[in-house]
Structures are given as structure tokens and as C-alpha cells.
Amino acid sequence: MRAVEIRGSFGFDNLAIVERPDPRPGLGQVLVRLRAASLNYRDLLTAEGKYNPKQKLPLIPCSDGAGVVVEIGDGVTRVRPGDRVCAIFSQKWIAGVPTREKLRATLGGPLDGTLAELAVYDQEGVVQIPPHLSDEEAATLPCAAVTAWSALVTEGGVTAGDTVLVQGTGGVSLFALQFAKLLGARVIATSSRDDKLARVRKMGAAEGINYRENAEWGTRAKELTGGPGVDHVVEVGGAGTLHQSLRAVRFGGTISLIGNLAGTKTELLLTQIFMQKIRVNGILVGHRESFEAMNRAIEIHHLRPVIDRVFPLEEVRAAFDHMAAGDHFGKIVVRI
Amino acid sequence: MRAVEIRGSFGFDNLAIVERPDPRPGLGQVLVRLRAASLNYRDLLTAEGKYNPKQKLPLIPCSDGAGVVVEIGDGVTRVRPGDRVCAIFSQKWIAGVPTREKLRATLGGPLDGTLAELAVYDQEGVVQIPPHLSDEEAATLPCAAVTAWSALVTEGGVTAGDTVLVQGTGGVSLFALQFAKLLGARVIATSSRDDKLARVRKMGAAEGINYRENAEWGTRAKELTGGPGVDHVVEVGGAGTLHQSLRAVRFGGTISLIGNLAGTKTELLLTQIFMQKIRVNGILVGHRESFEAMNRAIEIHHLRPVIDRVFPLEEVRAAFDHMAAGDHFGKIVVRI
């Protein structure tokens, strides 16, 4: 089979298409022919050697993908050949309490990822794909969508009438916007560009704030709630945005801390967190049960992920460069 | 002021329009000019003396109403004259843990209710009305809508992708249908008539079951979920429907027990409840904080209550008869 590897040393220049022996499913395992993979910011960091410096190479990058089961090992009951599936990000986190062991058995590092024609997973590590989704669409779900679902639903309990703030137009933020709308919440979105704000408004955001033009966008978001502040912030910027998020959120509100796109270190005024009784929820994707619950919602509502652009496997390097440029709107997909 | 009283003894025949002195607001109180009231099944039972045999007469019936603040007492800060408000069902249940004392300070018995031109409430006992609602629409909220909201949201945690079963087309059931839709859930509705099923489908129910034609409607509802059963049943029938509800609900699902329209006593097979790990949640309307959260959702979504028919105050007896006939679709309102 063909696969993409980071080989030799880290860096986009070391992404190469290689031949590997076809894997075979053992007891309780399934063999999946992958048809599409999608990129997350984590995959960029991994390729650059910044995510986990101890990561061994070669590594097949990317945690997210979709394909079809082509063979099953003995004892497999959850899926059958022909079923379309996604692999889950943390292969061992099925449900319940997270542990280091569960949270660290992740695809795209330390385990090989989804930029390959074939992959073997434990039957417990895959979920069925909602039938209305294409392979490219399904490939966007495992990290970005599950993260947004865990933040808003599993951990956040967002409900109808709440106001949710989403930052920018990357994959997690757009899924958060879509899910918040499904849940009956009101969405305030930020972006650096008015044309993107126009697009998120079209997707259902009630309000858009251009953070380039309005550095005090947190205060502005609070005003847009009529005073009290937003109930829930989906925080993807980290250190670079948290100060404004703390201005935006209401007393007793929640900040789902998901990423640090805008910086890793900040002089955080901790006092605000307890003086306003804020809950800061660290989110690390989520378990399979969240993925399955999300898929039920996606299926019922025929929700479609937003795809920015699809690259053929041969242009995988261009896909990474495109993500690094940071100008995408939605998910970047590689067709395998 | 004019008011409707149950006077002398119980029975619809003893509903009379009377003159009472105008009330005045004391410290922390507000005077409300009521413009509409709505009927609940509880009001029928009360008028017939079946709800609380110890209820003293005369009593102004009905717990639900809407009006405008015309005067405020000293110390009132939550509302101003001119504000449109509803009174809350349990005047002392603002938030948190219910107690006997909180749950029993209810309008329409033991306290005087909303079928009057004027009423005085503690400022803590009223909520602002979403601006897009008419007085008649707002008057339907305090019991039926808050009950549905408490069942699905405050206590039930219904979320996108869940399946909710609602029974019939009374006030609580239609609000439950509307709220379940806001929350992103899929709704299965039952009715004895196909024309009503057509209407609930138009309101967004994914499926309708005619329980006259299909006595095993619980089993049918389960089939309609593809096997596992529904996540949440809004049980208004009580003894007469619970057996089928237990067939409909999934392992680990929830039955919100709200009413007993179809009977009060049943030989309940308790074994089913624990063998399927069912949660049966008794719901008694809800607190003010639920009402306010619900109103935020109603306002954001411009949701409109379903009104079956509006009667003038002079025809209040006809309104009660109409409800007793049981053929309504949505709420019955009295304009004051």
C-alpha cells in the first residue's frame, strides 16, 4: 500500500509517499481502506516536530480519516465488510473517565495515522459514518467535530437559549457554530475578515465581530448579549485570546479550552476566573460515545461539514502548506 | 375589579364573575393588570374539587396568566410599570432544591389565581415576557411550557440527536415537541386522530403514531428508533400509558412523569424499571430560573405557543367545558 510518512527528520520537506506492506487484521481487528484524511493544526505541529519531540519516525501523520471496512478478523461483531467507518482519535477511550493511557493512544502520533491506503484498527476503535456524508466530509469528523461536540455537549451542556462564542473559522470553530445552532443556541463569531464573517452569518451566526478592527472584541461580545456576557466560549486561541474571552463570558460561564493557536503562554489574571466564577474546561477531543452521539445528531439533521479544499494524495505537501497559511475556512482534506 | 371565582362549592356550575376590591402592592410587590389567562388540566380538577379537597372557597382559579405591571411597591427593582410579565406557578420556588413550602405556594390553589383583572405578586414571583409574544400567547407559559422545559432541559438534559416521545396534543405535549425541536432532538408524537398527527408533523415531529389504531404504540415507537428505543418520554397519561412508555424507552432512558390524564393507579411492573435501568423523573412545573432560561430560548427562536381557542372572560365556563371535552390542540386561553 501507499502511505505518507514523515521520514528521517521533522519538517514538511520530509513528507514523502512511500510503499509499505499491506496490513492484515488480527483477532478483533478490522482492515479499513482509507479514502480521505483531514488535517488538524496538531498535524502541522507534529510534522514540524513541535507537538511531541519524542515522537519516533517514520510516522504516518494525521489522525482523521474515513474509509470502508474491507476485511474483519475473527471475533469482530461491531462492523462488517462494506461498512463505512472513521477511526477514533484516542483508540482506547471508549467512554467514561479519561486516563493517561486512554488519552495517549492517539492516531497520527504516537500511533501511525490516516494518510495511508490501508489501516488496521481494533473493532472498538471505529464508528459508523452517517450515510449522507461523503468520504471527504466524514474524514473531517474525528478530531475537529468531536472536540466541538465534547466542548458544547458532553462537557458543556449547552442548551437552547444559550449564547456561544466561537473564534475564527477553523475546523473546530465552524463545527462548534453548527452544533451550537443544532442545540438551539445563539452564536457570536469572530474573524479577521469581513467576508468570512459574512459566511459564518450565512451559516447561522447571529453576530460577527472583526477582531482586527475591534481589539476589544470580548467586551463587544458581552455587549451583544445585552449585558450579562456569553454563556460559553469555545477557546481555540489560547494565550493570545483568553484575556478577551474572560471579558466576553458571563458570571458563572464556561470557557472550553481547546487550543493555543494564538500563543501558549500568558500572564493570566487568575483573579478573574474566581471573581467571576468561571469554569475553564480543558478539552482533548473526546471518547467514542461522544462521537457516536454526535453522529446521531449529524444524521438526523443531515448536517454537512464545511470543507475548505480537497487535495489529492500526491499534493499532500501543498495541503500542509495551505493549512500553515492559515487562511482556510473549514477543513482541509486529502483524498487518498 | 372583576374576577372569576369558584364560590360556594366545587363544580363548573359554581364558576362566577364577581367584583372584588382592587388590590394594592406592598413593599417589594407589584400590581399586575392581567390580560389573559390559560387553562390547565389541573384547573379542571381544582374546579371540580378533585385536585385538593381541602381547598378553601371562594378561589380565583387558574395559575397561568399574563399582564402588565401597573404599579410597584417600595423596594421593587426587578420590574417597572409598563413591563409585561407572567406570574410564576410556585411563587416561592426561585431556584435550587424544591421543598414542600416552595412547591405548595401555587397560584390557582391554594393561592388565588389569574382569572382576575388585577393581581398582586412579590417582585420575585414574576418574569418578563418575550417581546414577540401576544398576551394570549404569554399566558400559556407558566405551567405547560415550564413543565415541558423542566422535563426536557432542567431535569432531562435532552440534546441534539436524542429521540423524544410526546403523547397527545395537549399544552405540555406541544411545548415538549417545540422545545425538543429547538434542542435538536427527533420527535415521535402520538394522537388518537390522524388529522392531529398531520398537524404535529407539520410542527416538526418526525413520526406520528395513532394510538387508537395501534394499541402497541410503545413497541411501534421503539421500532421507529431503529431498535434501541426512545431516549426520553414525556409521560402525561400516567397509569393509562406508562406500560407502553416502558416499551418505547431505551435501556438507560428517561421517563418524565408529568401527569395522569389517563388514570392514577396502575399495576406497575417495577421490574422493568430496574431491568432496563430507567429513570422516572417526577416533574412539578419548575422554578423561576427555568422559566427565565426558557424565555431566552423562546425569544431567540421567536417560538410561538399553539393556541387552540381564545374565550372572552364572560365565557369562562365554556372554556372549562371545552377543555373537559378533551379535543383541543394546544392551549385554551381566556381573554380578560
Place this chain on the structure above:
Amino acid sequence: MRAVEIRGSFGFDNLAIVERPDPRPGLGQVLVRLRAASLNYRDLLTAEGKYNPKQKLPLIPCSDGAGVVVEIGDGVTRVRPGDRVCAIFSQKWIAGVPTREKLRATLGGPLDGTLAELAVYDQEGVVQIPPHLSDEEAATLPCAAVTAWSALVTEGGVTAGDTVLVQGTGGVSLFALQFAKLLGARVIATSSRDDKLARVRKMGAAEGINYRENAEWGTRAKELTGGPGVDHVVEVGGAGTLHQSLRAVRFGGTISLIGNLAGTKTELLLTQIFMQKIRVNGILVGHRESFEAMNRAIEIHHLRPVIDRVFPLEEVRAAFDHMAAGDHFGKIVVRI
């Protein structure tokens, strides 16, 4: 190996000690040498053919047992030979949402149970035993203790200062008493005998009620709380006791519905459940994560299960007769 079977047809007379081939662990499986098993009321019903009439025979009865790992199959990482383990009741319910499939893969029917010298389990289906417990003590945990823990902790959220009512002196009730004490709750216990009440008081129950002498024991329990009622009832009697439990519980309180020792059918006044906003939680043992959390608590507190009597394997019939007599205080164990 030797094992106890229900053979031919149901009934205690058909309990027989037989020879079976030694089982061997496959991939991901462990071989356990069982040293003790304990009886639950369910095992009596099963032996009598009343629990699941479709159960196929022969069947090795009993779901609860403790032993030592003597061999592991390939791929086993959770335990090692020499580890002392209990098998979990629902072999597939590791954590999270229950499903029919998870809840029905139970030991002692439909799957073979623990009254055998050897048994093979999936590595995911066993838990480590707290070191201070003997084999006989550990054998009491899988059903009775996990049920009590799920009721009070996982589902019930009982906390310090709450009042918990436990019924009788069977296994679940005594574990509930012990766990409620660990959690800082106050316990009211019932029994038909004053000598047993003296024993539960010695174990930490604040109050004991002789239900033979006081048929209105629910009302009495409520009085003992100073008025409001108990926060949580661990209901093991079912139809025969639920009416009194509904008298005992406070507005907004919880009844964990666990068993039906005192009858399966009742004319339940459903009205009480919603007029007092009661939550009735059906409990079906619990998942492995609850078992593991419970074991942490048992270990920290050096808690010891209450064993009524230990029978040798040869006297297994006597053990069943002893349980059927219903006069035990705590768990009945069979040493293997």
C-alpha cells in the same frame, strides 16, 4: 475442573457438582482460579427458573466470585498471573451509557457463572481486588456492592449530610449502609427484628425502625428527619415497600429502585411521584468504572463486607436454602 451446574431442569434439587474440561485463555483473555463465590437473590430466581425462563441449561450459577489469575492469553496488559481479581457482572459494560447488549452479557445467566474452579474472562471484564480483603470478602462485591455504589454514588450523588434509608439487612442494604457512612450521610435502617437493628446501629446507622412493629415505617422515617423526609431511599423491596418509601422521601428526593424482594406488582399512586417531584432511578448493578471507583474507597477505608456465613462447595445446596430462608445478615458465600 469441578463446577456447580443447574442441570436438566430448574430447581434447587438440580444443583449438582460436575466435572468440566479446564478452560484456556485466548487472545486478550485471562484464566482465573476462583476461590469463592457469593449468592444474590437473582441466583435463587435463576435456579428456580423464575429469572429468565428462556435460560438454557446446564448453567453454572452465580455472578459473583473472586479468584487469582493463573494464566493470561496473548495481548493481555491489564492483569498478570498472581493478581487477585473479581469478574464484573455485565462483562461488556465498562463505562458510559448502558445498552441492551452491554447489560445482558451477565454472568450466572445467560453466561456461565462463578461456581466453578476455573473461568475464562476477557481482560476487560475483571477488576483488581483491594489487598486487605479475603477471597470470601471479595467474592461479595460484584453485584451487591456495585449495586449499592451505583445507587448512592454513580447515579445518586449522595453526599455528606444527606439522610439515606436502607431496607432490611441483605447484601445490598448493608453495603448501602456502609457506603452511605463513608460518604458522610446519616442512615436510617429498617428490619423485622430488633437484634438485627442493634447490629446495624453498631455498624453506624443513626436510627433503626422495626417494620413489623411499625407498619407506617415510611412516615416514621420522615419524622426521624425532623420533617422534610429522607434524601435517598435504597428500595430493595419493590412493590411491597414502595408505598412507605414514598412517604419517607423528601420533596425532590430520590428512590433507587433496585429489587422487588417484597413483590413485583403494585397499584402505584403515580401522582405522588410528580406531586413530590421524586426521581425513581432504576439500578442494574453498574459498570466496571463504578466497580473500580468503589474499590478505591473500600481500600482507603479498609472497609470489610459483612459475611453472614461461608459454605464449602459441597454444601452449595445448603447455601441456596439458607438464602431462601431469608434470615441472613449480610452475604452468603461459597468457598470453592
Place this chain on the structure above:
Amino acid sequence: MRAVEIRGSFGFDNLAIVERPDPRPGLGQVLVRLRAASLNYRDLLTAEGKYNPKQKLPLIPCSDGAGVVVEIGDGVTRVRPGDRVCAIFSQKWIAGVPTREKLRATLGGPLDGTLAELAVYDQEGVVQIPPHLSDEEAATLPCAAVTAWSALVTEGGVTAGDTVLVQGTGGVSLFALQFAKLLGARVIATSSRDDKLARVRKMGAAEGINYRENAEWGTRAKELTGGPGVDHVVEVGGAGTLHQSLRAVRFGGTISLIGNLAGTKTELLLTQIFMQKIRVNGILVGHRESFEAMNRAIEIHHLRPVIDRVFPLEEVRAAFDHMAAGDHFGKIVVRI
């Protein structure tokens, strides 16, 4: 009546005993003769003008106190003359969702506090004192104890078998230790002094770590759990301790963020919070319902607060100096 005021400008030197007119209770209000007050770190900051620079003077400092009801206004039903009561910290936060308005109506700033012989409160703003407590003991509850209870119980859901880390030997930390023990948790405590560690061990802490001798006390705490880390950290140090707390806590664990005794600003590595799926809960004391639930637990267990030292009213300045010295073990009380 006599009262302590911060007068003229901020600073301990401006604490003065003054005469004020006796207050009288209005409608729904109670007059309390205060017998003891206790100090919190917040009171020091307030006196120094560091807590809220906009605070108007003169101000009666201190939020915590205990006394006896000496007179009630019309309409008061919750208490009677002779009842011993504490005032609650946020006079308007009775239960439910916090709001700016609820959380900012606090005693000891902006409202006058408890260092006075008499005070008037709304009847909703007081709670009954557990009978076994002295006035001095009861005076320690409103902030420190309720904060610890909210962190562990209301918001934290700490339960039997959990491990809780408490920092130092101030009021909140010792209450957290005591409550964690009631709840069946295991406690790891830190201090700069071995004699204090000996005292917390005597109070039930399983382990003590001298953070002077062991700068990596977070890592040490993790080791003491056998590997996974502690379930819950009661974080009172803020910026100065949070880095170690993040080392101590398990994947998926909780940090209750309560104070910033050891610094307000930190370069926080946000990445740790989401990579370990940590929940950071800002805690701002708590509502009356938490106070009442806590009092039930305190009463059942005859729990006694730890008092470091009691000062007479005349030596109030010495009490502030003593707290500023930072060498206390438990609460500092002023007898009025």
C-alpha cells in the same frame, strides 16, 4: 452600637472602633446581635484598599460573623428572636445560577460587614447555626467553610475514594481537609512547617508534604497517589502554586481555583490544561443552599472549625496583624 470602621483612608492604621446608631429591622428583615466575627484574607486586602479600590469609606469590615436574632420585622417567617444565625456572604445569592448582581451584594464590602454589635439583614440572607457550635466557631463559616464546601461538594462532586490536595493551613484549606474527610476522600496536605503537617495529619490527612523542603511538591503529591495524580486540588495559592498543582492533578481531574495568596499573575502553560483535560473551577464562596447543606453535614458529624486565636473587639488591629503575619493555623476570630 459599637462597630469597627475603616475610616478616612485605607490601611490597618485606620481601623477604629466607633459608635453608630442602632439599626432597626424593616419589613422582612431581622436584627442580629453579633457576638463574633472572623477574618478572611479578603478582609486584609479590603482594609489595605487592594481588594476593591472603588470601595467607599467608612466601611465596617469583615463578611463573616455569628449572632442571635433580637428582633424581627413584619413578614419574617424564616427565623425567630433567639435563633442563632450567620449572615451569608453574598446576600442575594440564595440558590441557582450566579449573576453579577447576586455575587456582588457581599458583606464587608461593598456592604457593611460583621465587625459591629448589631446588623440588619433580609431574612433570606441568614442561616441557622448548628447547635453544637459556639459563636466563635460559627463565625468562621460564611466564607471559608462555604468556599471549601462549594469547591468540593456543590461544584466538585468529590466522593469516597477520591484524593484531594489542600494547600497550607489557612481557613479554607483546613475546612477542605475536614470536609474531604467527611466525604470519604483521602487528603494530601502541604505546609511550610513540619509541626503544622503533624497537626493536619492528626486531623486526618493521609499525607503531608513540606513545600519548603520539596519545591516539586506537585510531583511528590502525584507519586503519593501511586501514579495517576490527585482527583481534586483546592488551589488557594493562585499564580504561585498553580504550576505544581497542574503536576499533581490526574488526567481529567479538577482544580478549584479559590484564591491567589501566592501571586496573581503567572505565565500559565495553557497547553497542560487541555492536554490533561483538566477542569479549572473558579469558586466564589457559594449560595445559601450550599451553606445550609454544609450545616446539615456539620451538625450530623459534630464537626468543629479550627480556631487559631480569638481576639477581643478592642484588639481588632492585632487580629489583622496576626493574619497578615501568615503564621496562623485555622481561623482568626474577633469576639464582639
